[in-house]
Amino acid sequence: MQEKLNKLEKEIQRSLAEASDAATLEAVRIKYLGRKGAINMLFKEIAQMSIEEKKTCGEAINKLKNDTVSELNLRLERFKDKSKGRFELLLPGKMPPVGHFHPLSKVFNEIVMFFKSHGFTVETGPEIEYDWYNFGALNMAKDHPARDMFSSFFIKEDLLLRSHTSPVQIRVMENQKPPVKIICPGRCYRYDAFDASHSPVFHQVEALYVDKGVSLGELKWLLSEFVKYIFGPKTKYQLRPSFFPFTEPSGELAISCMVCGGEGCSVCSNSGWLELLGCGMVHPNVLKNVKISPKKYSGYALGMGVERVAMVKYIIDDIRVFYNNDIRFLEQF
Ligand SMILES: [Zn+2]
Missing domain, CATH: 1.20.1280 (Monooxygenase)
Structure with a gap:
C-alpha cells in the first residue's frame, strides 16, 4: 500500500x-x-x-x-x-483624472498667503450682522446716502446679511488695542441681479492695519507688492482718488488691462485700466466708534472682491461661470 x-x-x-x-x-x-x-x-x-x-x-x-x-x-x-494582473509593457498607461482647486479658491488662497507673509493674521466673523457693525460703526448712519452703494438683504430692521466683511474689522478693533493687523476673508451678500458682473453672494478679502504713524505711503507700497505678487512684476498699476464713507482719503487701485496691455479694448471699455480694489486711510469717526483715539493712531484699510480679482487675472468676462460647475471651464485652471 x-x-x-x-x-x-x-x-x-x-x-x-x-x-x-x-x-x-x-x-x-x-x-x-x-x-x-x-x-x-x-x-x-x-x-x-x-x-x-x-x-x-x-x-x-x-x-x-x-x-x-x-x-x-x-x-x-x-x-x-x-x-x-497581465502586464503589457507597450500599452500606454491610463491617466486618472487629477483634481485641483476651484479658480476662486486658488485666487482666494493666493490673496490670503500674500497678506499672511506680510504679517497679517486672519480673522472671521458672523455672516448675519447687526446694522451697527455693517453700517453704523463704519461711519454710515441710518440716513447716510452711501448706504445705497450696498443693496443689502435685511432680515429684520436691525439685522442683515453682511454686505461686506468690514464688520469683522469693527469687531476686532472693539476687542483689541492697536497694533491691529488683520485680514477678513469671507462671503458677502447683496441684493443684486445675477448677471455677468454681479452675484448676490460673493467673496471678499479686506485688510486693516492700525497703529501709531501708519501712513498712506505704506498702503501704496503694500498695494504695489500685491499687484506684483498676484499679477506679475511687469504689471502697471494706478492709484486714483475715490470715495468710501469709512476711509479718508479713499482710493481705488486699477491695473493695466491684461488683454490689451493698456492700449484699450472692449474688456477695459477702451480705458486701458481694470478696477481692482478700494482702499484708503481709516476714517477718524470709525476709530472713534471703537474707542481708538484718532489723534494717537492711524490706519489703512483695503478691500477686494475675490471674484473681481480672479476675473481680472484670468480674463473672465462673466462672473456666473464661477458658480455653474461646468467642468469644461474648471478644467482650464
Ligand atoms: Zn483692454
Missing part, C-alpha cells in the same frame, strides 16, 4: 507541475480528487483491511488528499492572479 501511495504522490505532483492553466488543473482535480478519482479508490481498497492497517493507511491517504487539495488551490490562485 505504501508503495502505491508513493507512486501516486509522485504522479500527482508531476501532473500538477505540468498543468499550465485552470482548465488542466480542473482535469487533474477530477482525475485524483473526484468521486471516482484515484484517491477515493484507495479508500475503497482499505475497506477490506484489518482495523490496525486501516488506521495507518487511512491516515496516509488522508494526508495525500489534503496535500493535493492545498497544492491544487495554491496553483489555481496563481493562475487567477496572472490573468488579473
Whole structure:
C-alpha cells in the first residue's frame, strides 16, 4: 500500500507541475480528487483491511488528499492572479483624472498667503450682522446716502446679511488695542441681479492695519507688492482718488488691462485700466466708534472682491461661470 501511495504522490505532483492553466488543473482535480478519482479508490481498497492497517493507511491517504487539495488551490490562485494582473509593457498607461482647486479658491488662497507673509493674521466673523457693525460703526448712519452703494438683504430692521466683511474689522478693533493687523476673508451678500458682473453672494478679502504713524505711503507700497505678487512684476498699476464713507482719503487701485496691455479694448471699455480694489486711510469717526483715539493712531484699510480679482487675472468676462460647475471651464485652471 505504501508503495502505491508513493507512486501516486509522485504522479500527482508531476501532473500538477505540468498543468499550465485552470482548465488542466480542473482535469487533474477530477482525475485524483473526484468521486471516482484515484484517491477515493484507495479508500475503497482499505475497506477490506484489518482495523490496525486501516488506521495507518487511512491516515496516509488522508494526508495525500489534503496535500493535493492545498497544492491544487495554491496553483489555481496563481493562475487567477496572472490573468488579473497581465502586464503589457507597450500599452500606454491610463491617466486618472487629477483634481485641483476651484479658480476662486486658488485666487482666494493666493490673496490670503500674500497678506499672511506680510504679517497679517486672519480673522472671521458672523455672516448675519447687526446694522451697527455693517453700517453704523463704519461711519454710515441710518440716513447716510452711501448706504445705497450696498443693496443689502435685511432680515429684520436691525439685522442683515453682511454686505461686506468690514464688520469683522469693527469687531476686532472693539476687542483689541492697536497694533491691529488683520485680514477678513469671507462671503458677502447683496441684493443684486445675477448677471455677468454681479452675484448676490460673493467673496471678499479686506485688510486693516492700525497703529501709531501708519501712513498712506505704506498702503501704496503694500498695494504695489500685491499687484506684483498676484499679477506679475511687469504689471502697471494706478492709484486714483475715490470715495468710501469709512476711509479718508479713499482710493481705488486699477491695473493695466491684461488683454490689451493698456492700449484699450472692449474688456477695459477702451480705458486701458481694470478696477481692482478700494482702499484708503481709516476714517477718524470709525476709530472713534471703537474707542481708538484718532489723534494717537492711524490706519489703512483695503478691500477686494475675490471674484473681481480672479476675473481680472484670468480674463473672465462673466462672473456666473464661477458658480455653474461646468467642468469644461474648471478644467482650464
Ligand atoms: Zn483692454
